[in-house]
Amino acid sequence: MPVISFQPSGKNIEAKAGSNLLEVAREAGVEIIAPCGGKGTCGKCIVRISSGNVESNSLGILTADELAGGYVLACKTQINDTPVTVEVPEQIARKGGKFTSSEEDCGLIREELFPHNWQFDPLALKWCVSVAEAKLEDGLSDLDRLSQAIQKDWGKNEVVYSFEVIRKVADTIREDNGNVTITMIREPGRSHIIGIEAGNKTEQHYGVAIDIGTTTVSVQLIYLPDGKVVGTQTDYNDQITCGLDVISRINYAAKAGNLEELRKRILDTLNKLLAKLETMHHIESHDIYNAVISGNTTMIHLLLGLTPEYIRLEPYTPTILQAPYLTASEVGIDINPQSWVYLSPSVGSYVGGDISAGILCTDLATDSEDLSLFIDIGTNGEIVIGNCDFMMTCACSAGPAFEGGGIKCGMRAALGAIEKVEIDPKTADAKYQTIGDVKPKGICGSGMISLLAKLLLTGWIDPAGKLDRSRPSKFIKIEKRSASYIIVPAEESDNGKEIVINEVDFENIIRTKAAIYSACSLILNQVEMSFDDISNIYIAGGFGRFLDLEMSITIGLLPDLDRSNFKYIGNSSLMGTYMVLMSQEFREKQLDIAKRMTYIDLSSDPKYMDQYMSALFLPHTDKSLFPSVKI
């Protein structure tokens, strides 16, 4: 079989004649982004054949120049029976590219928003019991005596044991004179015993709250005896290379073996984050007996290995909205294998458990009659409007721009990310602030909003997102029909390369903000209300420590309303997940929220495209909607 070599990685693999180049690259461990899932519609998987010959179809996407230069779409290229060298451009590659990873937690969690005055009642609790000594005359088994000890403290609930506990019970109850610590999950009428340890081990008790986003994944480790957050780790979802949004992941999953690959990728991401937290904080994975996971419906399907195909096809039906409790070993996450995993309930195919968790952090979860609007800005944007009487929700595909996806120097809110920018009106020179006040590595969502707004206010870009070519500036580079803007010169950046944003990036950001804004308008329209009826606007998303409200309004991401109505609540999905992990009260409230929400399918609304097109300007085609924005 001919050898296929990939550059610059230098990876080699043998491949049969007729093999698909994109698949060969994947087998070789070379990551080529294909957001459309290999359907040939996105034109992103461009590579260059520098030696050897292949069969390829450019589908009219590549220019004559590109074809002449040896460029092909990897997904539409077949290997012949000859060796081939393939150059993989540094386009949307994970490392050194747009999804820069970082080792640190950076304020994704706003602990000041955690609720107060709730009952501490985690999913699984640890409890010390004293098991009576065996006696010939009572005819009781070890398990009988353990059950009696548990029922003495916790009432006559039926006690049910996991097999692993049964296997350990005889030796464990004899190790420390009958003193054992059990780990227990209480359901109505039934107590499930999922752990047993000799002696008092109630202090060795941890839980994890997990938020699985399409682009970004966060894992939070909690010390359960006092509910304190020990640490949070965030990274990109390792599924990114299989498609940037949920639809391309679903397309990718359709091919044999790919669903399992996607499942393994997200488990890999989670288990690496877990391992990092355990190492950093010196804890053992078997002491983690609690896990709650929230994510959009597609992410949960992929995590569980459920075919997501019917989410994409009309009538958009998920396999499950509310998963049963599963064990950690069934799911595949590396905590105590007997631990039960609780999954936040989904509302529908496009509004998931991340939203039912996020709503817990808002007035929508209270008895308030005031109308609230909840906007979760992620790769999928989800919007909820309502009060104690009703809740409507919709979703839109915002894209991963604000998380660093599809933006040349984009990154998520992590150490070294530019989060705030000032622009010199005369020179276009940028002053910037980075997370952690270190040398800049890239720009995160809040930085992009700040940058775009400041360039707009200083006139360096126009409402269509085009850079001003009429005024010379050393920070603006014009190449053919496209221009780019240098935020950070090479000598100031972390890796010695310029941090640059171009007009294609601006387009991506504008598309994202347009999707969010038009979805908000449309859902209000559908419930026959307007922005003026809203009392509270909750903004959620992974923007890091802060989101510049004024600038968000300036670019038309958020509506031009009384500033005091807005609340930025950060990663509300993760916070809500923490609440669900810690309290039965919130688990019940979340189920109620998920059931009460009505999903509206925006894509079937004929006004959707009009609204979206009108929002593709800064701040909006209809300037009267943004009276306070002076440009």
Next chain:
Amino acid sequence: MPVISFQPSGKNIEAKAGSNLLEVAREAGVEIIAPCGGKGTCGKCIVRISSGNVESNSLGILTADELAGGYVLACKTQINDTPVTVEVPEQIARKGGKFTSSEEDCGLIREELFPHNWQFDPLALKWCVSVAEAKLEDGLSDLDRLSQAIQKDWGKNEVVYSFEVIRKVADTIREDNGNVTITMIREPGRSHIIGIEAGNKTEQHYGVAIDIGTTTVSVQLIYLPDGKVVGTQTDYNDQITCGLDVISRINYAAKAGNLEELRKRILDTLNKLLAKLETMHHIESHDIYNAVISGNTTMIHLLLGLTPEYIRLEPYTPTILQAPYLTASEVGIDINPQSWVYLSPSVGSYVGGDISAGILCTDLATDSEDLSLFIDIGTNGEIVIGNCDFMMTCACSAGPAFEGGGIKCGMRAALGAIEKVEIDPKTADAKYQTIGDVKPKGICGSGMISLLAKLLLTGWIDPAGKLDRSRPSKFIKIEKRSASYIIVPAEESDNGKEIVINEVDFENIIRTKAAIYSACSLILNQVEMSFDDISNIYIAGGFGRFLDLEMSITIGLLPDLDRSNFKYIGNSSLMGTYMVLMSQEFREKQLDIAKRMTYIDLSSDPKYMDQYMSALFLPHTDKSLFPSVKI
């Protein structure tokens, strides 16, 4: 490392100096029986060192002649740093020895004893439902619609799904227009869905009833749509080589790794029997969704990998009496992995689920006020006495003689086993009848009883089990102090070798019958009753098609009572297991039986040894107890 060669198998293995020879043999796959579990107390693991030298301790068990001939106790022998050749005598080896295996079912089940007029309600049932088509407007997941379809037919029970079902549901409900067959286990308030298949698969539905004895294991395959027994397979428990009775198995299990070995051995036995049934009857293992297992408490502990140590030690405490439902994949039996496995509840450490199952086949499970005695003759003998008002039970170690264990030419009731014998009073020539009317292979329990009784009645043995040396007969061979009796001359037998029984075998059989009889007397004594108070006597055991009542009384195994009071019910544990598999009514009754039984520990009764010693004669030291036996 030196090479250790075993003869006649020709197996070789390298072993470190200092290794224990018994363990080296096991590693090499050479089976040497060690009933005491390698403690050096039974003196059964005798092998001959034909070349090389070893360190050995004969513990005074071996004679000077034996030591001179190179004989050693394998369990007390260490390898030196030199190669060794070991001859393993054909003593209690599994093949060609006393535990002859057979390929056929031979009447262990007496279907005429199956109950009538009970409600057909197997553990898991298959049911066809029609799932409504997905609709955009109803917001229901696939699982929601499946639950609705199930609840329509089965009421508002909560529906709980196993993870594997959730993973299959989306594609399965779309394969045949929403027509699916679910496999369901109904508990109060909850229906567990453990299987889903497209279309109507209700006809592909099987169950297995399993009886795990210390010596003999039986698996019965049942076609659930009509409850018919498809086939039964029986074999020796592969744990035999680790000890012949429960105590030696428990001793064996104490060493690191051995418990897991014992677990694997019984799973191996079960899975081979299952595979044989599946092949013979052309069924797929995934169509077996029901399993009930009965066995004595130790066997169940070993099957589940639970440490049995505390069963042996005062106060004799098992880990569990009633196991929770476990899945087939947890237990390790090769049927549908999602299948729930139900284990018959035990009464105590020495009276197990085989007895709570067996009692179901008797009047003890009815409202009768008549006093019944139930005697289960196995390697462990268990006795139950009672009526609708009370039930007392005890156990005794009878030994495996009647199942072929410890008897030179013994075998279980299988094809070719001698099951009945007539003796010529003058010549001592035996006329025999074999199971299947084929050439004889060995002698089973019913044959032993018949043989012993006829030899006694014709005077060829005396009440102590010694052969008559005064009358010459070509069927009696006298060697030194021991004599043996040729049942079948070499030319008539299946393998061309004589079938012989010797005085040591007679002793073993007499010990077995003495243990059973004295336990019966003793428990009656404890409840202040006598044999005359008994209305029904149920005899259970793996004797094959029949047990000769008259001959059983003649040797003093059974009491000399009105013959019409006796009922031979065969393998009642397997039959009861079938009943439990087929009906919720019997599952409940069995639980009630297990709870109601009171266990009496005979070993603490000072009269036990006296009673036992008195019973070590044929029929008994006190002949007045057997007035109808004329010898």
